[in-house]
């Protein structure tokens with residue numbers, strides 16, 4: 001894959017973003033390609049029409065890959081996306097074992113376009129009740 005090939009596939013993700021926007025959803029789109037550039041699956045943001053805050057295209061593709069591809073094949077894929085994956089999607093992409101991400105707009109550039117679109121982190125308290133929690137978890141991993 002050359003930079004030019006990446007740009008062709010990235011333009012496909014941007015076209016999917018436009019389609020998401022035309023359907024009343026936030027304008028984000030992604031596609032997942034194999035090592036030869038073959039498009040394996042594509043998704044659009046559907047957070048509004050699905051009334052699902054997690055319906056980001058990157059997350060849907062990572063879940064698809066984890067379900068439909070073996071680990072070796074997933075590791076050879078590249079996710080092309082119109083905007084840099086958010087923290088939620090980046091974590092799921094990692095869990096799915098995808099090989100690479102190529103994005104158009106960075107998250108920072110998106111914030112410049114739409115200030116205030118980020119969310120503050122939720123405070124987390126812990127660890128707590130270590131022995132009780134450990135007793136519930138440990139048998140699974142032994």
Ligand SMILES: [Zn+2]
Nearest residue numbers: 056085086089
């Ligand atoms: Zn996301």
